Amino acid sequence: MSNHYEVRYAASPKHVKAYDTETLRDEFLIQDLLMPDKLKLVYTHYDRYIVGGVVPVKKSVKLETIDPLKAEYFLERRELGIINVGGNGTVTVDGFVYKLGYKDALYIGRGNENVTFSSDDAAKPAKFYLNSTPAHKEFPTKKVSKEDAEVVEMGSLETANARTIRKLIVNSTVDTCQVQMGMTELNTGSVWNTMPAHVHDRRMEVYFYFEVPEDQAVCHFMGQPQETRHIWMANNEAVISPPWSIHSGSGTSNYTFIWGMAGENLDYGDMDHCKISELR
Numbered sequence: 001m002s003n004h005y006e007v008r009y010a011a012s013p014k015h016v017k018a019y020d021t022e023t024l025r026d027e028f029l030i031q032d033l034l035m036p037d038k039l040k041l042v043y044t045h046y047d048r049y050i051v052g053g054v055v056p057v058k059k060s061v062k063l064e065t066i067d068p069l070k071a072e073y074f075l076e077r078r079e080l081g082i083i084n085v086g087g088n089g090t091v092t093v094d095g096f097v098y099k100l101g102y103k104d105a106l107y108i109g110r111g112n113e114n115v116t117f118s119s120d121d122a123a124k125p126a127k128f129y130l131n132s133t134p135a136h137k138e139f140p141t142k143k144v145s146k147e148d149a150e151v152v153e154m155g156s157l158e159t160a161n162a163r164t165i166r167k168l169i170v171n172s173t174v175d176t177c178q179v180q181m182g183m184t185e186l187n188t189g190s191v192w193n194t195m196p197a198h199v200h201d202r203r204m205e206v207y208f209y210f211e212v213p214e215d216q217a218v219c220h221f222m223g224q225p226q227e228t229r230h231i232w233m234a235n236n237e238a239v240i241s242p243p244w245s246i247h248s249g250s251g252t253s254n255y256t257f258i259w260g261m262a263g264e265n266l267d268y269g270d271m272d273h274c275k276i277s278e279l280r
């Protein structure tokens with residue numbers, strides 16, 4: 001069995017106020033997502049969102065079901081979003097082959113039984129980052145390449161938050177039940193993401209930080225706007241953002257991150273913005 005999974009339960013903002021550094025990290029930080037030839041999955045009780053990763057090197061790796069799903073196969077009642085953050089690779093979905101280059105995405109609809117991941121070149125393996133949510137119906141599987149994304153430029157160099165948002169798996173590019181994914185690239189000299197910050201009590205979110213240069217880090221901010229906490233994050237680490245929490249970060253350099261979310265709606269713009277001067 002090449003699967004390794006763990007479960008994270010949902011936390012109340014009342015309790016999170018009292019968490020120390022170690023407890024915050026245990027509850028929200030996700031490490032070791034990109035392991036060679038091993039599928040790592042974290043099953044959260046936030047909208048039953050699953051965060052995962054796999055780096056096929058010596059063999060192809062199958063998306064196997066895990067016990068919490070009590071399902072015959074992983075996508076029996078779920079959908080899946082994938083973004084490749086490594087070398088060229090292939091995802092095979094019930095016999096159909098999808099080639100994914102760097103920063104390309106694939107949406108796989110509910111009902112597909114056999115999903116496998118492989119790399120074109122073991123010396124430069126693909127690194128597949130995965131987000132999955134429960135799905136009430138089948139939608140067609142669709143590749144969304146980096147070029148097909150809806151692109152928005154945000155922020156400015158003056159406020160150190162100039163960034164490009166690439167919306168990959170959103171309702172303008174592909175039909176999904178709940179999952180939405182995309183990536184945000186910070187321009188050189190800019191370090192702040194998602195500032196001004198926001199919450200969306202209707203949707204949880206997960207951030208996966210990558211392209212963080214060696215010996216640099218990103219300080220991720222979470223918590224209710226008037227009760228913030230921070231988690232120091234390294235390259236290729238993810239963090240769960242409960243629906244009541246801001247999700248923002250400031251790096252010691254620029255970096256890129258993948259956002260993924262699910263919940264009550266598919267409206268990317270549904271955000272309650274927080275005034276910077278009112279954050280505590």
Ligand SMILES: O=C(O)C(=O)C[C@H](O)C(=O)CO
Nearest residue numbers: 163165184193194195259268
């Ligand atoms: O830099 C940003 O701003 C973002 O990337 C925001 C995320 O996309 C987000 O939080 C969507 O709800």
Ligand SMILES: [Zn+2]
Nearest residue numbers: 198200205247
């Ligand atoms: Zn958000």
